Amino acid sequence: MNSQPAAHDVFLDVFDNAPQRNLAAGEVLINAGAPADNVFNILSGMLMVSRTGGDGRRQVLSFLVRDNFVGLTSTDAYFFTVEAVMATRVACRSRRALTDRLASDPESERTFLDMMFRVLEDAFDLVYSLGQRTSIERLAVFILYMRHWKRLSGDIGDDLDPVLNEVQLPMNRVDIADFLGLKKETVSRSFRQLEDRGLVHRADHHHVQILDLMTLRQLAGISDFASPRHIKSV
Amino acid sequence: MNSQPAAHDVFLDVFDNAPQRNLAAGEVLINAGAPADNVFNILSGMLMVSRTGGDGRRQVLSFLVRDNFVGLTSTDAYFFTVEAVMATRVACRSRRALTDRLASDPESERTFLDMMFRVLEDAFDLVYSLGQRTSIERLAVFILYMRHWKRLSGDIGDDLDPVLNEVQLPMNRVDIADFLGLKKETVSRSFRQLEDRGLVHRADHHHVQILDLMTLRQLAGISDFASPRHIKSV
DNA sequence: CGGACCATTGAAGCCTATCAAGACTTGTGG
DNA sequence: CCACAAGTCTTGATAGGCTTCAATGGTCCG
Numbered sequence: 001m002n003s004q005p006a007a008h009d010v011f012l013d014v015f016d017n018a019p020q021r022n023l024a025a026g027e028v029l030i031n032a033g034a035p036a037d038n039v040f041n042i043l044s045g046m047l048m049v050s051r052t053g054g055d056g057r058r059q060v061l062s063f064l065v066r067d068n069f070v071g072l073t074s075t076d077a078y079f080f081t082v083e084a085v086m087a088t089r090v091a092c093r094s095r096r097a098l099t100d101r102l103a104s105d106p107e108s109e110r111t112f113l114d115m116m117f118r119v120l121e122d123a124f125d126l127v128y129s130l131g132q133r134t135s136i137e138r139l140a141v142f143i144l145y146m147r148h149w150k151r152l153s154g155d156i157g158d159d160l161d162p163v164l165n166e167v168q169l170p171m172n173r174v175d176i177a178d179f180l181g182l183k184k185e186t187v188s189r190s191f192r193q194l195e196d197r198g199l200v201h202r203a204d205h206h207h208v209q210i211l212d213l214m215t216l217r218q219l220a221g222i223s224d225f226a227s228p229r230h231i232k233s234v
Numbered sequence: 235m236n237s238q239p240a241a242h243d244v245f246l247d248v249f250d251n252a253p254q255r256n257l258a259a260g261e262v263l264i265n266a267g268a269p270a271d272n273v274f275n276i277l278s279g280m281l282m283v284s285r286t287g288g289d290g291r292r293q294v295l296s297f298l299v300r301d302n303f304v305g306l307t308s309t310d311a312y313f314f315t316v317e318a319v320m321a322t323r324v325a326c327r328s329r330r331a332l333t334d335r336l337a338s339d340p341e342s343e344r345t346f347l348d349m350m351f352r353v354l355e356d357a358f359d360l361v362y363s364l365g366q367r368t369s370i371e372r373l374a375v376f377i378l379y380m381r382h383w384k385r386l387s388g389d390i391g392d393d394l395d396p397v398l399n400e401v402q403l404p405m406n407r408v409d410i411a412d413f414l415g416l417k418k419e420t421v422s423r424s425f426r427q428l429e430d431r432g433l434v435h436r437a438d439h440h441h442v443q444i445l446d447l448m449t450l451r452q453l454a455g456i457s458d459f460a461s462p463r464h465i466k467s468v
Numbered sequence: 469c470g471g472a473c474c475a476t477t478g479a480a481g482c483c484t485a486t487c488a489a490g491a492c493t494t495g496t497g498g
Numbered sequence: 499c500c501a502c503a504a505g506t507c508t509t510g511a512t513a514g515g516c517t518t519c520a521a522t523g524g525t526c527c528g
Contacts, residue, residue: 057367058366059361073351073355079355080358106340109340109343109344109347110337110343112347113346113347113350114308117306119354120354120357121307123354124313124314127364128285130365130415131412132287132291132292132415133291134483135484173506173508181364182485184508185485185509186484186485189484192509205492205493205507221288221289418475418476419477420516422475423476423477425476426476438525439474439475
């Protein structure tokens with residue numbers, strides 16, 4: 001099974017020859033509330049999309065990697081914050097440039113719509129996790145989620161390729177916790193449980209090795225993520 | 235402030251003269267896993283979209299009312315179940331009929347895309363609730379959510395119109411619990427807390443009266459829902 | 469009027485959060 | 499290269515919130 005033809009070509013080429021920007025780890029790309037004038041495409045690195053309540057509680061909505069897309073909203077202001085998890089390079093275009101492109105090219109608009117559906121399905125996956133799964137199950141899903149991305153970004157066809165068992169987690173524990181609706185201490189303890197059960201091994205804070213994929217998937221309650229997804233947006 | 239021009243006209247007219255179907259309370263419209271051949275538009279009543287895990291845990295993804303839209307996915311099979319919460323009437327069209335319509339009419343496609351963004355933002359609202367809010371806060375948000383819909387469906391301009399304080403909850407406690415990521419007993423107890431604090435009054439199982447809107451909103455952490463939303467889809 | 473279903477309430481237990489301390493990693497400067 | 503300092507992660511003890519289990523009460527419908 002090989003990866004689907006890159007939807008890349010169909011509308012992401014608005015970003016060809018676009019101005020680029022380099023972000024350092026922790027640097028903010030989009031502030032919630034700012035006018036939604038620009039859209040971005042990730043060339044390398046990782047971005048984190050989050051929403052923070054008036055009292056400071058923060059929910060991470062998604063982590064985005066290469067070829068993913070950020071910035072569109074239905075309103076004129078961003079309702080989320082986007083910051084770099086690690087050193088990241090993005091391409092920048094005005095919102096108008098993208099909407100004009102979509103308006104003038106029906107095929108690209110359809111592709112874009114397809115992408116939106118996959119993003120929505122991802123959001124519902126997260127809803128299911130937060131509403132129904134326990135802390136250790138959420139972490140298992142998260143690790144498999146990261147593994148899945150590695151597979152896509154590396155264009156690795158074989159689902160069981162051993163290199164996929166070396167998973168990188170560039171974000172810190174608080175970021176993971178805020179994504180999974182937990183506290184950092186609970187994330188640590190859940191990692192420990194996964195280790196004690198022999199499912200994973202923590203090489204260091206940012207590298208996890210999957211030791212028992214089958215059981216991990218069983219715990220997560222998923223065989224694998226639905227379909228290859230190269231592109232994502234918020 | 236009056237309601238925005240009904241997006242209705244722009245693409246929902248695919249459902250004009252479409253065959254209709256009446257659903258009794260509890261009747262299933264879409265089974266998860268079935269081929270995604272049809273799309274539906276709600277004419278009256280209320281539908282509930284949910285996803286159930288292999289072990290039986292169920293997460294309600296959304297409740298849908300009049301003029302909302304159900305059935306599109308990025309894959310060829312529905313990944314959710316849709317059933318009627320109360321007696322409901324829907325209009326039915328083939329998936330093709332809708333996609334053809336969108337393909338042939340750029341304006342309708344753009345409107346559709348806008349709707350998708352609002353749906354996605356709603357999904358992120360739910361993510362925030364499930365990840366960060368306590369049980370009583372989630373219930374407060376939910377009640378305000380239902381109030382908001384009443385306002386939209388009744389085309390009530392004044393945000394403080396007293397009739398809006400009589401909120402109907404057609405679904406049962408388990409449905410609410412599965413939507414909010416709680417158990418039915420916790421929903422009951424949270425209702426009680428809201429009553430004890432003098433924020434709401436339970437007339438019966440399906441009717442709630444808001445007594446202190448300002449404090450309820452403060453508890454929910456929202457002034458109001460972002461923008462008028464007539465249409466929604468899954 | 470009786471039965472079934474749904475909702476509420478109570479008591480006890482479990483999971484996650486909170487508070488607090490210690491270990492490790494990373495980066496800096498001597 | 500080592501020592502130190504800052505930040506992050508982990509671990510432990512305790513507390514709190516939600517769930518589970520169980521029983522009562524209420525409502526709708528036959």
